[in-house]
Structures are given as C-alpha cells and as structure tokens.
Amino acid sequence: MKVAIMTDSNSGITQKEAKELGIFVLPMPFTIDGQEYEEDINLSQDEFYDKLMNGAEVFTSQPAAGEVTKFFNNILKDYDQIVHIPMSSGLSGSCQTALMLSDEEEFKDKVYVVDSQRISVTQKYDVLDAIELAKQGKDAKEIHDILMDNKLNATIYITVNTLEYLKKGGRITPAAAALGGLLKIKPILTIQGEKLDSFQKTRTMAKANKIMINAALEDIKTRIDPEHDDMSGARIMIAYTYDKEQALEFKKQVEETFPNHEIICDPLSLSVACHIGPHSLAIAACKKII
Known part of the structure; x- marks a missing residue:
C-alpha cells in the first residue's frame, strides 16, 4: 500500500517543508479586514503579524x-x-469535518483521520512519526492506531504577553482584560488533551518561563516518560509568536533543564497566534514512539 501523510497548517509545517518531507499540508483559511487568505499560500508569517499588530x-x-x-x-x-x-477536534471543527468525510463510501478504508488532540509542535511530531511508520511499511490503519494510542502523551504550556487578543477572541471579558492589563498579568495557558485551559497567572515573563519549564518537567516525569530517569523517552519543543530572539533566549533556559535533548524551536501556527498575539512563548513535550 502506498500511504500519503497529510496534515493542516496548524502543525506549523510550511508548504516548502511539506515538499521536502513528501507530505501534504492543507492550508487554513483566514479573513482579514474582509479579505480571504490561506496560511502560507497568500499569507506569510510576516504579513500576518504586520496586519495583526496594526x-x-x-x-x-x-x-x-x-x-x-x-x-x-x-x-x-x-x-x-x-x-x-x-x-485537535477541541480547538477546531475541521477535524470533525474530516472525520465525517472519511466515513463516506468513496473514502472508506482509504482515508484515516487521526484526532490526536494536538496542535503546533506536538501535532508536527505526530506527522514526523507517521512518516517514519509509513517508511516501515505500515498501512494507514496501523499508523492511525499507533498515533491514537499515544495521543494523550503530550503537553503544552503557553504564556501570553498581552490579554488584548484573548479579549478580541471572546475568551475573556473586556473588564478582565482591563484589570489584567493594569496588574500586568501574564496568563499561562495549557493544552492537556483537546482544548486550551487556564493554568496559572504571574506578573513577568521571566517568572512565567520558570513556571512553564517546571510544569513541563513534572508532566514528563509523571506522565509522558516516567520510565527513564534521564527523560530520554520524551521530545521537548519550543513554539513562539513573532519574536524569534525571545524564543531563542527561552530555549537556552530550557536546555539547562533538559541538557541531553535536541530541542526544536518553531513558530506557532497563525490560527493560534491570532488568539494569543505576538511575543507569546510555549514549551511542549510528547512521548517518543519511534
């Protein structure tokens, strides 16, 4: 069986990377000031942030x-x-649409949709694992089942630099945003499973970075990779919106806690970025399956 691997642009995989990897990336659509765009087709990261921040x-x-x-x-x-x-189906209806379509007669036993309840860098690693499993000769159902068995072995923590974009998206009230702005609150959000939830609040990005690293460390030791003292069964990742220099500084801190890990550092997908705004940082981890 010749098996294709497909994802969407929420994985953070660009169209160029998709060609290099031999996979397919469905671009996510946006409406900006009434005009339609598709991520990485006619809307780049730079263009998106220029519009968002203006x-x-x-x-x-x-x-x-x-x-x-x-x-x-x-x-x-x-x-x-x-x-x-x-x-993740908890963050978008696109997964449910794909699942519904895969049940239609023309796609039965041909299209297998993995609702691994992931996004961004953890979703990306599902894709990379799927590529390797396909190279091993596994068919689509086998790959689907392996990824689904591993789907909850992941964690993400995100610190938002401003409450403005959460307010715009209706996730917090204008009053809460105004109060948080006065107090210079930095909310730390988390994705554990299917949706985005509040985790903690702090006053500075420096404190938020420490909280996120410690929370990820705890998740790895207790849930993602309790079998290895050196946490060698876990992958660790950083994601960011807009500010790569800030992300690289954060990466240095993460490397101090996880010195034996190769840590990737990728931009967050635009679908996430428009809800949390620029200068946000995230740390993520997932279990190795290959």
Whole structure:
C-alpha cells in the first residue's frame, strides 16, 4: 500500500517543508479586514503579524468540506491511502469535518483521520512519526492506531504577553482584560488533551518561563516518560509568536533543564497566534514512539 501523510497548517509545517518531507499540508483559511487568505499560500508569517499588530480584524475559519474532498481526491490519484493528522477536534471543527468525510463510501478504508488532540509542535511530531511508520511499511490503519494510542502523551504550556487578543477572541471579558492589563498579568495557558485551559497567572515573563519549564518537567516525569530517569523517552519543543530572539533566549533556559535533548524551536501556527498575539512563548513535550 502506498500511504500519503497529510496534515493542516496548524502543525506549523510550511508548504516548502511539506515538499521536502513528501507530505501534504492543507492550508487554513483566514479573513482579514474582509479579505480571504490561506496560511502560507497568500499569507506569510510576516504579513500576518504586520496586519495583526496594526489593528486588522482577523477571523479564523476552517476549510470547506468541498475543499477537503478535493484535497483527498487529488492525493488518492497517486496514493492508495491517506493518514490525515488535523489540529485537535477541541480547538477546531475541521477535524470533525474530516472525520465525517472519511466515513463516506468513496473514502472508506482509504482515508484515516487521526484526532490526536494536538496542535503546533506536538501535532508536527505526530506527522514526523507517521512518516517514519509509513517508511516501515505500515498501512494507514496501523499508523492511525499507533498515533491514537499515544495521543494523550503530550503537553503544552503557553504564556501570553498581552490579554488584548484573548479579549478580541471572546475568551475573556473586556473588564478582565482591563484589570489584567493594569496588574500586568501574564496568563499561562495549557493544552492537556483537546482544548486550551487556564493554568496559572504571574506578573513577568521571566517568572512565567520558570513556571512553564517546571510544569513541563513534572508532566514528563509523571506522565509522558516516567520510565527513564534521564527523560530520554520524551521530545521537548519550543513554539513562539513573532519574536524569534525571545524564543531563542527561552530555549537556552530550557536546555539547562533538559541538557541531553535536541530541542526544536518553531513558530506557532497563525490560527493560534491570532488568539494569543505576538511575543507569546510555549514549551511542549510528547512521548517518543519511534
């Protein structure tokens, strides 16, 4: 069986990287000041932040069912099966749309949708693992089942630099945002499973960084990789919005806690960035399966 690996742009995998990896990335759509865009097709990271930070009205959306069907059909011209790894069903309806379509007769036993309840760098590692499993000769159902068995072995902590974008997205009230701004609150959010939740609050990014690192460390030791004292069964990642220099400084701190790990540092997907704003930082970890 010739198995294709597919994901969406919430994984942080660019169209260029997709070609290098031999996979397919479905671009997520946006509406900015009434104009339609697709991530990494006619909207770059720089263009997005330029618009966002200059007060543009940004709305996220999901690909129409017809677009997803077209994507599936184009891939199946050259492949027997597809493993599709979209963003968490708890964060977008795009996963449910893909699941619904995969049940249709034309895609039955051909398209397997992995609702691994991940996003960004943890979603990306699902894709990279899927590529390796396909190289080992596993079919789409086998890859799907392996990823689903591992889906909860992941964690993400995100510190938001400003409450402005959470307010715009309706996740907090204007009054809470105003009070938080006066007190210079830095909320730390977490993704454990399917959705984004509040974790802690602090007053500075420096304190937030320490809290996130310690929380990730605890998750790795108690849940993700309790088998290894050196945590060698875990992958550790950093994600950021807009400010790469800030992220690289954070990476140095993370490397002090995890000195024997190769730590990737990637931009957060634009779908997440528009809700949390620039200068946000995240640390993530997931269990190795290969």
